[in-house]
Each structure stands twice: as structure tokens, then as C-alpha cells.
Amino acid sequence: MTHRVVVVGAGFGGLFAIKALRRADVEITLINGTAYHLFQPLLYQVATGILSEGEVAPPIREVLRRQDNVDVRLGWVQDIDVESKVVSVAGPGIDYTVPYDTLIVAAGASQSYFGNDGFADHAPGMKSIDDALELRARIFGAFEVADLHTDPETIERWMTFVVVGAGPTGTEMAGQIAELAHRTLRGQYKHIDSRKARILLVDAVGAVLNTFGDHLSAKAEIELGKLGVEVRTDTKVVAVDATGIEVESNGQRERIPAMTKVWAAGVSAPPLGGKLAAATGAKTDRAGRILVEPDTSLPGHPEIFVLGDMMNLAGEDGKPLPGVAQVAIQSGRHAADQIKRRLTGKETGQPFRYFDKGSLATISRFSAVASIGKVRLSGFPAWVVWVAVHLFYLVGFKNRVTAVLHWAVSFLGRGRSERVSTEQQAFARQAIRAYGDPFRRTDDRSTATGTADEQAR
Template sequence: MTQASHRQRVVVVGAGFGGLFAIKALRKAPVDITLINGTAYHLFQPLLYQVATGILSEGEVAPPIREVLRRQQNVDVRLGWVQDVDVENKVVSVAGPGIEYTVEYDTLIVAAGASQSYFGNDKFADHAPGMKSIDDALELRARIFGAFEVADLQTDPEAAQRWLTFVVVGAGPTGTELAGQIAELAHRNLPGQYRHIDPRKARIILVDAIGAVLNTFGDQLSAGAQRELEKLGVEVKLNTKVVGVDSTGIEVEDADGRHRIPSVTKVWAAGVAAPPLAAKLAEATGAKTDRAGRVFVEKDTTLPGHPEIFVLGDMMNLAGDDGKPLPGVAQVAIQSGRHAADQIKRRLGGKETGQPFKYFDKGSLATISRFSAVASIGKVHLSGFPAWVVWVAVHLFYLVGFKNRVTAVLHWAVSFIGRGRSERVATQQQAFARRAIREYGDPFARERAESGDLPAPTQAAAPEREPLSVRE
């Protein structure tokens, strides 16, 4: 990819839906693409909760990027985290594992997804992991299944119940789906497998500061979803704000005051924020950001004054036809990725560009339990088994790779028709690695220090880098 080739150099940051679909749409274009991503896989985030609850393996929702793009010859895949963008010289600075490098571009597509937001209470993350990455899902799997194992060892009933109380914060699709699956584990899959506890006595509590479950689905579907959750045994606590989280419980505040819920296993599924790269990009270009850190973009998804830079998906703030910002969902990322690719091809062909991005809302889906879901597709509102069939079809369609679709169907059959969970293996490393890595520091920097190339890293010198491929 040299200047002598006179081919357009397109750098894509992030291998989520936005970045991946932009790249695929450019497969026949006369461009050289460099994809920079913080992980070596593309993440199908809508099914992360099934990894956390033992239904699917991580490989089924996270195919290797190089395998996905193996037939596209105009792509160079590089591992790393973009740290800065020099918009004047058109260069991105990247920190890879133990190495730093730069990449020049003619056109830049930034689709780095979103990170979990704790609304300024980042210390909650140690005790209530989010659900934005494979690491998160595997940690939660270890915590969820480990909780039943540790509860079985307790001689104090109060201690056992503390281990058998699961609190999910956030009643959006992720939190609702996760609460439903934990309830199915406790009430359907695990009973009869323990000698000293009855998993059916587990408490699954869904907490949200707003007043509705799945509030974006409309009142009827929202109310139906809440009823279905309660039938499963989920305690739904709405208009309830989380004000404290520690290792043995969670503090909440509602109309009756402040209360403590004793619980060892907590999950945070409330709130998202743009990654730090969004703020750096906004500062470099003079663009504005919203409260969640998303960058305000032009109608064609480019940055003001910089038509060579596209910001897509969760990172962009762009109003839809209703005047509200487009939601952070996979379809927005997919369609904006294709739009950016189309703009690039038009520019290369000497055609007029700047056409506004038009989002076509294909609807929203969420599962409640096996054979039960809700679907809002235009004026069509479905619930129960019909919505679940639609959910299965849509998710199979967007799973990348034939092999992934086949194994997902097999695992769904085991879990939904039978009573098994195919992926229950969990390790101590998965449960405690987040804290251990932070205390240990950057492993690559430590290795270089031990070889005498660098000073020994301190805890403060270990940056927490968010994977760039996260999507909702």
C-alpha cells in the first residue's frame, strides 16, 4: 500500500457490524483497506448472554476476523487499539500488544463500538461486570455457575442464599434476556444436580431506574415481558436506582428509601458510552459530543469539515426521522457501514457525494425465556412463541459463518428442548482475571521490563483498553 499505487487507502477502526459491513461492501472497490481492531475476532454481541449462561461457546458468537475476510484480498488485518488520530497528516497511532505503530489513510472509518457505562461509578465494575465483550461473558459464566457450586458448600443458610441471589441491573434487552436465562437455569436446568441446595430457591432480581421493562418496545409488549419474567420467578424492581455495589451486596434506592440486597453475583446491563477514542477524535476535528460521548456527525455520517472521516454505529450521534438520535443497535451499524462504503465508491467514481444516511428500522427483538420472546417490527407486535421463531430466524441470519449457524442450532436444541447446557465449563482464571490483570499490569510491558528493555510497570501504568469490536 504505497503512494505509488495510487489506490485509495481506507483505514477502518473496529470490526463490529459497522466496520465489517463497510469492508465487505468495498470488496470490489479499487481501495486498500487496513482494519485495526483490539481483538482478533468479530463479536456478535446480541448472543453474549447465551455465552454467559452456558448455551453457546464463545467461538460461536466470535468468529476470527481473518477467517471471515479470508477471501477479500484488499484487506490487511492488524491487531491494536487506536490511541490518537492526526487529522492534518491523516495518520492514526496504534498501540498493539507490546508494539506501537502508525497507519496512514486517505479515508478513515471509525466504528469502534461502545463500552459499558457505570454512570461515573466505575468502581462498580469489580463487583458487577458488564456484558460487552467475550471476557465479560466468560467472567459472568464463571461467576454464575460458580455461585451454585459455592452455595452448595455453605453451612449457613444466609450465606447460601447470598450466593443464590443474582441481581441484574438494567431492564433493557440484555438485562431482560440474561435475567430470564438465569431463572431458567435455576428453575429448569439445574434442579436435582445438587445435594445440599435447591437451585429453585435462587432469587433473580432485575433492577432498573426507569419504570418499564424493555421500555422501547411499547407499553403492551413491555407489560407482557414483565409478566413473563415474573412467571419465571424473576423479581422485577422498577423505579429503583442503584447507589452502591460491593462484594457481598448491592444498595438500591426506591420510593420507600434505601435498601440493601445481599448478593454475591451482580451483573451490570445498564448504560453504554462511546469509547475514549470518540473524545479524542472530536477534539482533533472540533466536533461536538453528547453526554454519552458520542460524536455529532453530518447527515452523511462524516465529521464536520472532514468529509474523509466517517463515524458509524454506536459512536455517532445522528438524528433519525423522528428527531431523536438513532439507537445503538446492530442495524444502525450495519446500514451506516454500507452507507459509508457507498459514499467512498461514489467519490472514487467521480460522482456526487454527501447523500444523507437514511436508516430503515427493521424492528426490535428480545427473548424472555425458551420459546418466548417479544418482537416490534413496524406496526407488527408479536409476543410468545411466534416472536421467538422470528428471533431465531433473524439471529441465525446474522451469525457469521455456516458452521456457527449449525452448532448454534444444535446447542439451542440441547438447551431449549432438553434440559442441558452445553457450555458450563468455567475456570478461576475467567472469574478473577480482570482484577489480576489490572494488579499485574500490562503483560507485554512487564516482559520487556524483565528483559531489561523498560522500567518495571506499576499498577497505574496498566491501561484498561476496551476491545474495539463491541456491539450491542
């Protein structure tokens, strides 16, 4: 009987594990909550109109079309029976189970609001295509609505944008909103001056891009200042509502009226991590990540591997490995290698060794920061490295070509290729929550109708 491998999650970890098993004698079932692979590092460019969602989210079936040993299935894993080795999945309107011999869990990370989940209604995160399209609608819509008003306070509230979290995502987002306001949209409105938009970058830590080191952090803050971004470090968000945000700094609270808020602070493991830990007796950290063995398997369960953002594994410096794409990619390949060794009767259990290829973040067009080993780059040279690296990891030749074309439009010119947004994108989050699962409602309605028809007969 062919060895059955179930992979949960089509992010970098899951996808690279599957590709590494292309020639192995295994049957792979990939379970993912969407039909696409998401290149999350460029999600902010979808939100700010540079790239389309298709360029950062190619269909999984297209990516894996030449790999015959993969069965792609849509759904969300609800439970894992580690004794029977069965995964229970909720699909759109249908529940099903999938047996496994080896399980790879690489379900990524969720946005963390540090216990204030109600903030999500007013400050979307940056973890999904839905998030990015909602933010695109909110950002471009804010200028449209501001142009309709005559009251200065109302206009200012609509033209104030607050980004929470000064890591790479938040920094890139703040920089792109500033470029939109000061460069792309300049002169396109009759009643407002888009250059008067106020962009704030807020973080509870003491520095922008604090993991990049003091030198690059200072460079990034200077560049943001040149763009007109107000940077507020050592500032904690204490409340968020529809029309503003409250922050606290040095014991003083302040309310900032703002219609558009972006949450780019904090991540946590998805609920599946807690379920898997409970089923296997594994421990988790404060963010819900599972503490794994050196080979990324679970203690007492060598047949289960946990990868990428979901695992807590110490690097050579003794600190947990960061939740970045390279960790997911390399851990995915390592797990696949362990499976292949096990199938051929070779010794397994080799520890995962992470090779740090560095960190990158853009500030604006032609300006970025890069930390690669002992090398520190900033400005245009770092931006060139950023372009090259992101093109390399974009999945699909077509996506690379169109990304280059759209970057040319946005960075060499003033245009944005993807400014279209809809009312549904802006408000669907609340509508879906109120309406419930449409697939379940359809099933319930069909069942109820069938019962009534039978009674009538």
C-alpha cells in the same frame, strides 16, 4: 496510488463497510483490539452456558479470508492526526502508525456505570467475551459454593442474582439465569435446591423493555414473573460491593445481599470518541457519541466517517438513532457507498437513511417479544422470528449449524453445552489490573536483562 481506507473496529459497522468495499480499488487496513468479530446480541448466551465463545466471535481473518484488499492488524487506536492523516496504534508490546486517505471509525460502545466505574469490579458488564466468561464462572460458581455452605444466610447470598438494567440484554440475562436455576440445574445438587435461587431485575426507569411500548413491556414483565424473576422498576442502584448491592426506591434505601451481580444498564462511546472530537472540533453528546453530518462524516472532515454506536445522528422522528446492530450495518454500507462514489467522481453527501427492521428480545425458551413496524408479537411467534433473525446475522455457516444444535440441547432438553468455567475466568480482571500490561512487562524485563548482561561483560 491506491486509495487507502483505514477502518477502526471490527463490529457490524466496520465489517459491513469492509465487505461493501470488496470490489473497490482501495487498500483497507482494519485495526481492532481483538482478533475476532463479536456478535454481541448473543453474548448473554455465552454467559449462561448455551453457546461457546467461538460461535458468537468468529476470527476476523477467517471471516475476511477471501477479501484480498484487507490487511487485518491487532491494536488499539491511541490518537488520530487529522492534519497528517495518520492513526497511531498501540499493539501488544509494539506501537505503530497507519496512514489513511479515508478513515472509518466504528469502535462500538463501552459499558457505562454512570460515573461509578468502581462498580465494574463487582458487577461485570456484557460488552466482551471476557465479560461473558467471567460471568459464566461467577454464575455457575455461585451454585457450587452455595452447595458447600450450611449457614442459611450465606447460602441465600450466594444464590441471589441481581441484574441491573431492564433493556433487552438485562431482560434476556435475567430470564436465562432463572431458567438455569429452575430447570437446567434442578436436582443436580445434594445440599441446595437451585429452584430457590432469587433473581432480581432492577432498573431506574419505570418499565421493562420500555422502548418496546406499553403492550410488549407488560407482556415481558408477566413472563418474567412466571419464571420467578423479581422485577423492580423505578429503582436506582446507589452502591455495589463484593457481597451485595444497595438500591433506592421512593426515597428508601435497601441493601440486597448478593454475590453475583450483572450490569446491563447504560452505554457510552469509548475514549477514542473524545479524542477524535477534540482533534476535529466535533461535538459530542452526554454519552460521548459524536454528532455527525447527515452522511455520517464529521463536520469539516468529509474523509472521516463515524458509524454505529459512536455516532449521534437524528432519525426521521428527530431522535438519535439507537445503538443497535442494524444502525451499524446500514451506516457501514452507506459509508462504503460514499467512498465508492467519491472514487468514481460521482456526487457525494447523500444523507444516511435508516430503515428500522424492528426490535427483538427473548424472555425464556419459546417466549420473546418483537416490535416490527406496526406489528407487535409476543410468545412463541416472536421467539421463532428471534431465532430466524439471529441465525441470519450470525457470521459463518459453521456457527449457524452449531448454534442450532446448542439451542436444541438447551431449549428442547434441559442441558447446557458450555458450563465449563475456570478460576482464571472468574478473577482475571483484578489480576490483570494489578499485574499490568504483560507485553510491556516482558519488554521492560528483556531490556533490563540486556542492560545488566552488557554491564557484566
